C-alpha cells in the first residue's frame with residue numbers, strides 16, 4: 001500500500017467508526033421514548049395478527065414484530081369451537097403430569113446425589129414394578145425421564161404443528177426444527193383461603209408491581225442447574241450473538257390481560273446486551289422496568305417470543321380464574337438441546353416419547369418431535385438436505401472449471417472483495 005492508499009483506508013475506517021457511534025447515539029435517544037412506544041404497542045396490540053389474515057400477511061407481520069419487539073401474538077390459532085375441548089384436556093392433564101412427577105420424587109427420595117437418583121430410575125424403568133411413567137432417553141446410559149407432556153394432550157397435539165407457526169419458526173430459525181421443551185404453565189387465581197394468585201412462591205405473589213424477569217433457554221443465564229454440573233443445561237455467554245436461537249410459544253387457553261396472567265415483556269430487549277440476571281448488568285430481577293408491558297390475548301392465541309426477550313410470568317392474577325397455558329420451546333436442528341444436565345431426570349428438557357407414542361402423533365408434528373424418540377433415526381430434514389445438495393453441485397461445478405480450463409481460473413473471482421474493517 002502506498003501512503004495515499006493508507007490514508008484513504010484510514011479515512012474510510014474513521015467514517016465507519018463515526019457512523020457506528022452516531023447509530024449508538026440515535027439508539028440511546030430512541031430509548032428515551034421506550035415508555036411511549038410501549039404504551040402504544042400495548043394499547044393497539046401492534047404485536048398481534050389474526051391467523052385468519054392470510055398466510056403471507058400473518059408470517060410477514062409476525063416475523064417483523066419478532067424482529068423489532070422480540071415477540072408477537074397470532075390470534076385465533078385454535079378455532080373458537082375447539083378451545084374448551086383443548087382447555088379441558090389440558091386441565092385434566094395437569095394433575096396427571098404432577099401426580100406422576102410426585103410419584104417419581106417420592107420414589108427417588110430426597111437423599112443422595114443426582115447420580116444415585118438416575119440409577120434408581122434406571123432400575124425402576126427396567127423392572128416396571130413401580131407405578132411410575134418413565135421413558136428411555138436417546139442418550140445411552142442417561143436416566144429415563146417422565147414422558148413428554150404431549151402424550152396426555154392428543155387434542156392439543158392436533159394444533160401444535162400449526163402450518164402458520166411452522167412457517168414463522170422456519171423463517172426465523174431454520175427449516176429443520178425441534179421442539180425442545182413442552183410444559184403446562186398455569187397461573188393460579190386468588191384462593192379463598194387468602195393465598196394471592198400469580199406465578200411463583202405464594203409468599204412472593206399478589207402484587208402487580210413486582211416481576212420475575214428472565215430470558216429463556218438457551219439464553220437463561222442460570223441454565224436451570226446454575227453451579228450444579230448434573231443439572232446445568234447450558235447457556236449462551238453474554239453478550240448474546242444477534243441470532244435468534246429459540247422461539248418460545250405460549251398457547252393461551254384462557255383470555256389474558258393485565259389482571260389475568262398476560263405475560264410481561266420488555267419490547268426491544270432481545271437486542272440489548274444486558275440481561276436481567278446478568279451479574280454485571282445492574283438490573284433488579286424483581287422490579288418493573290420502564291417500558292415493560294403485559295400481553296393481552298384471547299384464549300386460542302399463541303404468544304411467540306425470541307428466547308432473548310426479557311419477560312416474566314405475572315405474579316398477580318385478580319381475575320378469579322386460573323390462567324391455563326402450554327409453553328413450548330422451538331429450536332433449529334443445530335441447537336444442542338439435550339446434551340447436558342445428565343442428572344436432570346425431572347427437568348422439562350426433551351422429555352421423551354416411546355415409539356408407539358411417537359407414531360401416534362399427528363404426522364405434521366412428528367418431524368418436530370422425532371429427536372425425542374430413541375428408536376427413531378433422527379435424520380437431517382428435507383429443505384436442509386436441498387441446501388446441502390445445492391452446495392455440493394456448486395462445488396462440483398467449480399472443480400469442473402478447474403478440469404476444463406484451469407488457465408481461466410486466475411480471474412474467475414475478480415469480482416469478490418471482502419472488506420477488512
Ligand SMILES: O=C(O)CCC(=O)C(=O)O
Pocket residue numbers: 185199216248250261262263264311312313314327
Ligand atoms: O407464564 C408466562 O406467561 C411466561 C412463561 C415463561 O416465562 C416460561 O415458561 O419460560
Ligand SMILES: [Fe+2]
Pocket residue numbers: 214215216311
Ligand atoms: Fe420464560
